[in-house]
Amino acid sequence: MANCCSEKSCEIEALRDKQSKTLKIVLAINAVMFVVELSAGILANSVSLIADSLDMLGDALVYIFSIYVIARGARMKAFSAMFKGAIMAAFGLFVLGQAIYSIMVSHSPSYEAISIFGVVALLANAICLALLWQHKAEDINMSSVWLCSRNDIIANISVIAAGIGVWLTSSAWPDIIVGFALAFLFMKSAIFVLKEATLELKTATS
Template sequence: MAKSCCQTPEPDNSAQNNPQWRRILWVAMLANLAMFLVEIFAGIAADSRSLQADALDFFGDAANYAVSLGVAGMTLAWRARAALLKAASMLAFGLGVLGFALHGLIIGANPEPQTMGLVGALALLVNVAVAVLLFRFRGGDANMRSVWLCSRNDAIGNVAVIVAAIGVFGTGSAWPDLLVAAIMALLAIWSSAEVFAQARRELASG
């Protein structure tokens, strides 16, 4: 293999000033805010921990996209600092969702699979569309990579919510919903470590 999958990509500084990059960030931010509102109400109504976790992820991603818009065009050092902030938020999200899933396990939950499946499918369509728009920018600096990872994780999370809905429907148990919420949390924690490591390397070389 010519390049390791863990190799730090060369930062694409020109892309930071690309008007298309900024437009895509605006689209991604507004789409994530809209889906946060849809999923938080649907998650509460359906008593679904995985939907509620995904809703919080949408909100966190919208904030991350706003940060990326704020630092676009700045020096690599400032973009790396912004990436560190986003890595911290991804870590906080992951730990929070783990606690949320544990809370559901302790007090009990009765998720409604039909709502989970329908809203999860809608969220998947939105996130796949955003991921396609962001795909060409996935190999940039830590800030751009964090945006791509957020979008990728969201799409994976949406597929997991749909699988959880099928599992809840088939078993009549809340376990699939709680398990998916925990998996989403671990994915966020893993991605935060990736972004943190790359941002630290960029600051060190800055």
């Protein structure tokens, strides 16, 4: 009888275990950072921080669903990716609404809080991206997760830039502009993931 570890099924099981462990770690990081950034965003009156915290929440939900579908087939993984795309789109619309509301209602965000927590979030997401990098080409489930993490890095850099911009201009506009940019990024990524998921679903059912 052949050794289990030399069989394809054993290799797949080992890969699934590795994916699950990685997703659980990044899930914990994102859950903690959601609470931290949301609290900071509310206290600092910052659209960009609130937007970034919602991105963290969205990622946490995505990771939970991704863990669930690891051992499932291609069809379920395609549905998982569609779920992630829907989350991205929903948060994109919410952030867009927040940015528009901030234009209509005058506010003065704290550039210190924006910059500090932007750096903290960047470090947290850099760890997540490094952990997910090795899995990005394994299947649509992990590639869509990696895309979420890559977007987080872009969002964090934008938040830091917003803090610097608020400090230099003594205006809320840099914070609002970054809010609009993050909303656009969410929507663009949502469209990409939904298209990929649709193609994967067609392949899985054909």
